[in-house]
Amino acid sequence: MLEPAAARLAVARAQPEALAEVRAHLDALRPTPDQQAGITMGSTFHLDLAALGGNRFVTDAVADALTRLERTRWIEVRTPEARDAAWQEHSDILDAVQQGDADRAAELVAAHVAGTNDRLLGFIAQERRRLRGAGMAIVGAPERLAAGA
Numbered sequence: 001m002l003e004p005a006a007a008r009l010a011v012a013r014a015q016p017e018a019l020a021e022v023r024a025h026l027d028a029l030r031p032t033p034d035q036q037a038g039i040t041m042g043s044t045f046h047l048d049l050a051a052l053g054g055n056r057f058v059t060d061a062v063a064d065a066l067t068r069l070e071r072t073r074w075i076e077v078r079t080p081e082a083r084d085a086a087w088q089e090h091s092d093i094l095d096a097v098q099q100g101d102a103d104r105a106a107e108l109v110a111a112h113v114a115g116t117n118d119r120l121l122g123f124i125a126q127e128r129r130r131l132r133g134a135g136m137a138i139v140g141a142p143e144r145l146a147a148g149a
Contacts, residue, residue, distance in 0.1 A: 002061055003046065003113055004106035007093065009053025011102040019098050022048045026094060030087055038077025038086065039070070045090040049109070052097065075123050076116050089115075 025048060029041040043066050050062040066073075077083045089112045096105035124131065 002058065002065065003049070003109045006050040006053050006055075006058050006062060007097060007105040007109045008102045009055055009058060010049055010097045011100055011105055013054045014052040014097065018052055019094075022052060023094060023098070026087075026090055032077070032080075032083035032087065035074050035077050035083075038083040039073050041083070042073065042077065042086055042090070045094075049093065049097070072120055075120050082119075086112075086116075 022045075026041075026045055029037075029044060032038045032041050046062055046066060047059065050059040053059075077086060089108070093105055093108045093112065096108055
């Protein structure tokens with residue numbers, strides 16, 4: 001709910017110069033050679049997108065969500081292919097914002113967030129035993145994780 005609203009605000013309020021700056025920032029973060037670079041790219045994009053809407057409360061809420069998810073986000077960007085896919089999704093969202101298509105931008109960011117969640121839950125379900133053996137506590141019903149809910 002939060003990020004689609006942020007995307008809609010960005011379409012309504014972003015100035016062309018700010019959009020160009022976010023595009024340049026995203027393009028500069030394109031080379032994502034490792035997981036930390038992938039996490040940085042994702043955090044930067046989501047914060048930049050929220051900031052385009054000019055609502056400090058929305059931007060702070062996105063920042064808070066990113067902080068809370070920091071420990072799990074490394075899973076999402078563990079492969080070069082995953083980092084490239086995330087960058088492409090971010091780029092597509094920004095294209096929709098630049099084109100003034102609030103519905104499309106909101107739809108793309110909602111799909112991006114849902115897809116990330118599904119991939120994280122799938123990985124945790126698949127690797128549950130190995131993660132537990134590495135000392136990570138897996139909280140949640142196994143059937144929920146297996147179902148990707």
